[in-house]
Amino acid sequence: MNPKRLLTAVVVFVGVVGALLGVTVGVGNSPALGLDLEGGLSVILAADTEDATAEDLAFVRDLVRDQLESTGIAEPDVRVEGSNVIVDLPGVRDQEQALAAVAVSGIVDLRPVLSSGVIDPTADLAAASDVLTGIDGLQYLVGPSGAQGDVFVRKSAAVEIDPQTGAWLVTVDLSGSGESQWNNLASQCFAAASSCPTGQLAIVLDDVVQSAPRVNQPSFSGGVSITGSFSEDEARSLADVLNRGAFPVQMVQERVEAVSPTAGQDALDAALIAGLIGAVVMLVFMIAYYRKLAVVILSGLLVWGMTVYTLATFVSRQTNYALTLAGATGIIVAVGVTVDTYVVFFERLRDEQRNGRSLRNAAPRSFTATWRTILSADLVSLLASLVLFWLSVGSVKGFALYLGLTTICDLLVFYCFTRPAVFLLSTTRWFDQSRTATAETSIGVPA
Numbered sequence: 001m002n003p004k005r006l007l008t009a010v011v012v013f014v015g016v017v018g019a020l021l022g023v024t025v026g027v028g029n030s031p032a033l034g035l036d037l038e039g040g041l042s043v044i045l046a047a048d049t050e051d052a053t054a055e056d057l058a059f060v061r062d063l064v065r066d067q068l069e070s071t072g073i074a075e076p077d078v079r080v081e082g083s084n085v086i087v088d089l090p091g092v093r094d095q096e097q098a099l100a101a102v103a104v105s106g107i108v109d110l111r112p113v114l115s116s117g118v119i120d121p122t123a124d125l126a127a128a129s130d131v132l133t134g135i136d137g138l139q140y141l142v143g144p145s146g147a148q149g150d151v152f153v154r155k156s157a158a159v160e161i162d163p164q165t166g167a168w169l170v171t172v173d174l175s176g177s178g179e180s181q182w183n184n185l186a187s188q189c190f191a192a193a194s195s196c197p198t199g200q201l202a203i204v205l206d207d208v209v210q211s212a213p214r215v216n217q218p219s220f221s222g223g224v225s226i227t228g229s230f231s232e233d234e235a236r237s238l239a240d241v242l243n244r245g246a247f248p249v250q251m252v253q254e255r256v257e258a259v260s261p262t263a264g265q266d267a268l269d270a271a272l273i274a275g276l277i278g279a280v281v282m283l284v285f286m287i288a289y290y291r292k293l294a295v296v297i298l299s300g301l302l303v304w305g306m307t308v309y310t311l312a313t314f315v316s317r318q319t320n321y322a323l324t325l326a327g328a329t330g331i332i333v334a335v336g337v338t339v340d341t342y343v344v345f346f347e348r349l350r351d352e353q354r355n356g357r358s359l360r361n362a363a364p365r366s367f368t369a370t371w372r373t374i375l376s377a378d379l380v381s382l383l384a385s386l387v388l389f390w391l392s393v394g395s396v397k398g399f400a401l402y403l404g405l406t407t408i409c410d411l412l413v414f415y416c417f418t419r420p421a422v423f424l425l426s427t428t429r430w431f432d433q434s435r436t437a438t439a440e441t442s443i444g445v446p447a
Contacts, residue, residue, distance in 0.1 A: 006424040013416040017303055020310045031309070032316040034077065034324030034398065035088040039259045043102050045085040046254040052083065056249050059154065061085050063244060064102060077322060085251065090322060099256065107250070108149030108241060109204040110182070111142040112189055112196035113212050132202070134209035142202050142209070143195055146185040149242065151178025157242035159235045162227065168235040170226045172242045182220060189215040203241065210241045275332040282339060290346055296425065297342050300418045304338055307409045315405060327398035334406030337381060341414050344377075345370050345422075363426040367419055374414065382407045 024030075035042055045064070047057070057080045064087060068076040077088040087102050111130075119131045119139040132140050156173035174182055189196035202212045213226050226238065283301075287294040308331060316322050348370045352362030385404030389397055 003424060003427050006420045006427075009420040010417060010424060013420075014303060017306050017310070021306045024310050024313050029313050029317060031312045031323040033090055034322040034327070035090045035259050036325045037323065037328070038090040040088065040090040042089070042257045042259065043087040043099065043253060044255040045087065045102065045251040047083060048250045048252050050083075052249045054080070057083070057085060060249065060251055066240075068102070084254065099253065102253070107205075108210075108244065109145040109202075110147045110149075110151070110185055111145050111202045111204055112185065113198045113200035113202050114141040114143055114196075115198060116140045116200070116212070130207075132204060132207055132209050134212065138209075140202055140209050140212060142204070145204075146188075147178065147181040149244070151175060151182045152242055155243050156223075157239040159232070159239050167227060168230040168232055169228075170230075170235050170239050170242065171223060172226070172239075173223045174220065179220070179222075182224070183218075186215050186220060187218045190218040203238070205241050205244070211238050272328075275328075275335070278332065279335060282335070286339070286342070292430075293346050293349075293422075296418060296421055297339075299421065300342065300413060301335075301338065303417050304406075304409055304413045307413060308334075308406050311405055311409060312402065315401070321398060321401055323402070324398040326396065327402040330399040330401070330403035331406055334403055334410065337378070337407060338410045338413075340377070341374050341410055342418070344374055345414075345418070349422075359426040363423050367422075371415075375411065378407050378411050 045060070047060075061078050061080050064085060065076055065078040068078070068087070068089070077086075077090070079086050116138055119141050130142055132142055134140060151174060153173040153175050158171055160169055160171055161167070162169050185196070185201060189199050189201050192199050196215075199214050200212045201215055202209045204210065211226065211228070213228060230238070279301075283294075283298065286297050290297065312323060312327075312331075321327075345366060348366040349359070349362055352366050353359060357365070382404055385400045385407065389400035389404065392400060
C-alpha cells in the first residue's frame with residue numbers, strides 16, 4: 001500500500017464529488033420536490049370509455065406532459081395508474097391555469113369551409129353549419145364534420161422546409177383507414193362542390209379553426225403536405241395540433257385535489273427530523289463502539305451524503321421523478337444499508353486484529369474478505385429496488401428509485417473513499433496503536 005497513491009485516490013474522489021456538488025449548488029439547483037412535499041395540485045383523468053387500451057393511455061400521458069411543459073409548468077409528474085392518468089403539479093397554485101393545461105382531450109375535426117370573413121350571425125345559415133373563429137381572428141362558416149383527427153397516423157406530423165420556396169410546411173401521414181375519408185373531403189373541396197365551395201378544408205380543435213388550407217389535388221396517397229405563409233412557430237403549432245388530433249380517447253377530469261404547501265413542508269420537516277434523530281443515535285453508538293474507526297464512518301457518510309444530494313438533484317431535474325416523501329424515506333432507509341457496509345468491514349477488521357495482526361496488515365485482508373459480501377448485499381438491494389420500481393406505481397416507485405440510487409452511491413463511496421481511507425489511516429501511528437506498542441517492546445533487544 002503506497003500512502004501517496006492512497007492519499008491521491010482519496011483526494012481525487014472527494015475533489016470530484018465536491019466539485020459536482022459545488023456546481024449543483026452554484027447554479028441554484030436542488031432536488032425537485034414532489035407534490036406531497038412542495039404542495040400543489042393533483043388531477044385524475046379518466047377515459048370516458050372502458051375500451052381504452054394501455055397504449056391509448058400512454059399516448060394521453062405523453063400528450064398531457066407535452067402540453068404542460070409547453071405552457072411553462074415545470075416538473076409535471078404525469079403517469080398511468082390502472083385505467084386513469086394521474087397528473088401531479090408540484091408548486092402550482094393557480095388551479096384554473098392547471099386545469100386548462102390538463103384539459104387536452106379535444107378531438108380535431110375536419111370541416112369544409114363554406115365562406116370566410118365577417119359572418120353575419122343573423123343570416124339564414126344551414127342547420128348543419130357553424131360560425132367558428134380562427135386563431136388569427138378571422139371568422140369561418142363551416143359545414144358539418146367530414147372526418148376527425150384519427151385519419152392521421154399518430155405522432156407523424158412534422159415540420160419541414162420546402163426546398164423550392166424555402167417556406168415552412170407541415171407533413172403528416174394518412175392512416176390506412178383514414179385515407180378514404182380524407183380523400184372524400186379532398187375531392188369535394190378540390191371540385192369546389194356545394195358542400196365545399198371555397199375549396200378550403202378547416203382543421204378545427206375545440207371549436208377554433210387552427211388552419212384552413214386550400215385543397216390543390218383531388219386525392220392523396222400515404223400523406224399530406226400543408227403549405228402556407230407559416231412562420232416556424234405557426235408550423236410547429238399546426239403539427240402539434242395534427243399530432244394531438246389523433247387523440248385516441250376522450251378524457252374527463254374525475255377528481256382534483258389541492259395539497260397545501262404547509263402540509264408538504266410539515267411532512268418534509270418530520271421526515272428530516274426523524275432521519276436526523278436516527279442518524280445521531282446511530283453515530284453515537286458507532287463512535288462509542290468503534291472509537292477511532294468512527295472517523296472513517298463520519299467522513300464516509302459526509303461524502304456519501306454529498307454524492308446522494310448531487311445525484312438526486314440530477315435525476316429529479318432530468319427525469320420525471322421528483323423527490324417525494326416516499327423517496328426521502330428510501331434515502332433514510334439507505335443510511336442503515338450504508339452503515340451495515342461499515343459494520344461488515346470493521347468487524348472483520350477487528351477479528352483480524354484479535355488474531356494478532358497489525359491494522360496495516362489487517363486492512364487489506366479485511367477488505368478482500370468482505371468486499372464480495374458487501375457487493376452481493378448491495379446488488380441484492382439494488383435488484384430489489386429495480387423489481388419494485390418496475391412493478392409498482394405511484395409513491396412506491398419513488399421509494400424504490402431513491403433506495404436504488406443511494407445503494408449505488410454506497411458501493412461507489414465504499415470502494416473509492418472508505419477503502420483507500422482505511423488503508424491510508426492504517427499506515428499512521430495515531431490510528432494503528434499496535435505499531436507504537438511494537439516499537440516500545442523492541443527497545444534494547446540485541447541485534
